[in-house]
Amino acid sequence: VKLVKQKFHRQKYLPPGPPPHWLFGNDIPKEYPARVFEKLTNEYGPVISLQKGSSLFVIIGKNKAAVDILEKENASLVDRPVSIAAGEVLSGDKRILLVGQGKRFQKLRKALQSQLNIKIVESYEPIQEKAARNVLLDILEKPEQHQVAGKRYAASVIMSITYGKTTPTSYSDPEVQQVNKCLNRLGSAIRPGAYLVDSYPILRYVPGYLNTLRQYHREELSLFRSQLDAVRRQMANNTTQPCFAKYLLERQNEYDLSDDELAYLAGSMFGAGSDTTASAISIVIMAAAVFPEAQRRVQEQLDLIVGKDRLPSFSDMDELTEVNAFVLETFRWRPVSVGGFPHRATKDIHYGHYVIPEGATVIANHWALSRDPDVFPEPLKFNPGRWLTEQGTITENLKFYNFGFGRRVCPGQHVANRSLFINTAMLLWAFNIKQDPSAPIDTLAFTDVANTHPLPFKVKFEPRIANLRDLIRDAL
Numbered sequence: 181v182k183l184v185k186q187k188f189h190r191q192k193y194l195p196p197g198p199p200p201h202w203l204f205g206n207d208i209p210k211e212y213p214a215r216v217f218e219k220l221t222n223e224y225g226p227v228i229s230l231q232k233g234s235s236l237f238v239i240i241g242k243n244k245a246a247v248d249i250l251e252k253e254n255a256s257l258v259d260r261p262v263s264i265a266a267g268e269v270l271s272g273d274k275r276i277l278l279v280g281q282g283k284r285f286q287k288l289r290k291a292l293q294s295q296l297n298i299k300i301v302e303s304y305e306p307i308q309e310k311a312a313r314n315v316l317l318d319i320l321e322k323p324e325q326h327q328v329a330g331k332r333y334a335a336s337v338i339m340s341i342t343y344g345k346t347t348p349t350s351y352s353d354p355e356v357q358q359v360n361k362c363l364n365r366l367g368s369a370i371r372p373g374a375y376l377v378d379s380y381p382i383l384r385y386v387p388g389y390l391n392t393l394r395q396y397h398r399e400e401l402s403l404f405r406s407q408l409d410a411v412r413r414q415m416a417n418n419t420t421q422p423c424f425a426k427y428l429l430e431r432q433n434e435y436d437l438s439d440d441e442l443a444y445l446a447g448s449m450f451g452a453g454s455d456t457t458a459s460a461i462s463i464v465i466m467a468a469a470v471f472p473e474a475q476r477r478v479q480e481q482l483d484l485i486v487g488k489d490r491l492p493s494f495s496d497m498d499e500l501t502e503v504n505a506f507v508l509e510t511f512r513w514r515p516v517s518v519g520g521f522p523h524r525a526t527k528d529i530h531y532g533h534y535v536i537p538e539g540a541t542v543i544a545n546h547w548a549l550s551r552d553p554d555v556f557p558e559p560l561k562f563n564p565g566r567w568l569t570e571q572g573t574i575t576e577n578l579k580f581y582n583f584g585f586g587r588r589v590c591p592g593q594h595v596a597n598r599s600l601f602i603n604t605a606m607l608l609w610a611f612n613i614k615q616d617p618s619a620p621i622d623t624l625a626f627t628d629v630a631n632t633h634p635l636p637f638k639v640k641f642e643p644r645i646a647n648l649r650d651l652i653r654d655a656l
């Protein structure tokens with residue numbers, strides 16, 4: 181009786197939402213869910229709930245509610261929803277992104293922080309500058325392949341930081357292709373509804389049902405092990421560059437990591453950090469082409485501070501406020517992690533007169549947050565100026581949570597921010613990026629996946645620097 185009463189009480193105080201079908205519950209949108217959820221936010225309010233089977237989804241669509249819940253109550257939202265297909269089976273429960281709250285999560289996260297914290301990331305500057313100069317060369321060579329240039333940048337930076345790789349990385353490298361094959365498998369398995377076992381866990385006992393995913397896991401693990409073994413071999417002949425893998429191999433006991441935990445941790449850096457960064461660079465190129473006035477403001481400051489006789493560098497970062505504001509506005513304008521990432525409530529959370537019950541999956545819809553007029557007036561307008569104070573410095577009073585929330589906030593955010601700074605500075609310094617009048621850009625044409633990517637689009641790169649190739653070659 182007590183349990184029934186409790187259930188009834190919770191039901192009564194659930195956040196509002198569209199009425200569920202008595203048997204099938206609510207429809208979970210199959211296409212562009214973040215855009216559909218934004219409409220539901222406008223209809224039902226900042227926090228809504230949807231019921232599907234035994235799962236309760238709480239979707240947050242306003243910044244104030246997102247901060248009140250996911251930041252202020254973060255201790256109760258460290259956990260991830262159970263993911264049998266993608267998390268337990270495909271990732272062997274070792275991929276940090278999907279690992280639930282507990283000892284393993286804590287040690288993986290601690291190990292990541294040790295190499296991704298704001299102090300350490302400065303040491304990656306030479307890697308990022310070099311790779312960003314290569315983006316310029318790639319674009320001079322094959323401007324129509326600008327999206328590939330961004331992917332190559334992101335892949336080579338991650339490979340250098342993680343495994344100390346010094347040879348140039350091409351997006352067609354067999355190793356990168358293999359990693360991408362694994363990532364595509366993850367992307368498919370992670371889609372809501374992709375595997376019935378996530379709604380009906382009993383299915384895990386059906387013989388053969390999860391065999392393919394188990395096989396994928398073995399392949400992934402052996403790839404990650406082999407990447408780590410390469411670093412071990414280099415360490416044995418003293419030829420390793422300082423990198424994430426070397427640092428952790430030397431301190432494996434201190435961080436209490438098994439061989440496979442370490443292999444997965446290094447391996448999943450690529451998954452979390454490569455495609456996201458490449459997409460964000462592509463969005464910068466799109467925004468520059470579509471908003472020439474905003475591009476021009478950035479270029480005026482670049483000409484003033486950097487001039488045309490040298491390339492921009494990290495030493496200009498504090499002064500290039502227009503570049504920083506432009507990047508912040510692209511993060512908001514088209515968020516890469518468009519629908520946000522799910523957290524699981526480990527106790528009842530009270531919000532106003534609603535209760536988010538223990539066990540609920542809580543998701544901040546980044547797309548809706550980016551268009552929340554309470555925080556971003558005229559949200560559809562691309563306006564980097566909103567990030568600047570009257571004195572021209574970056575304001576401290578505005579924040580967009582493109583890197584997520586609480587104790588799960590993206591640990592790679594400092595690397596990502598710096599990648600976006602250096603690429604935006606170099607691209608807008610080197611080129612006038614223009615729309616191709618014969619192929620106008622559809623700025624809503626994005627892939628429909630968790631980390632969204634602009635669909636292929638055409639732009640023209642007009643060099644602004646006469647001796648660009650020479651300057652790049654000198655710097656390289």
Ligand code: HEM
Nearest residue numbers: 276277452453456457460517521583584585588590592596
């Ligand atoms: C523009 C680029 C990036 C964006 C937009 C982004 C966004 C995110 C978001 C939204 C999350 C989930 C946060 C949450 O649960 O609330 C996340 C998690 C994560 N990110 Fe990033 N990220 C980016 C780049 C990177 C990079 C460069 C790395 C690594 C070097 C990285 C590593 C990770 C890892 C390991 C996690 C899982 C953390 C956990 O579950 O505790 N990310 N990221």
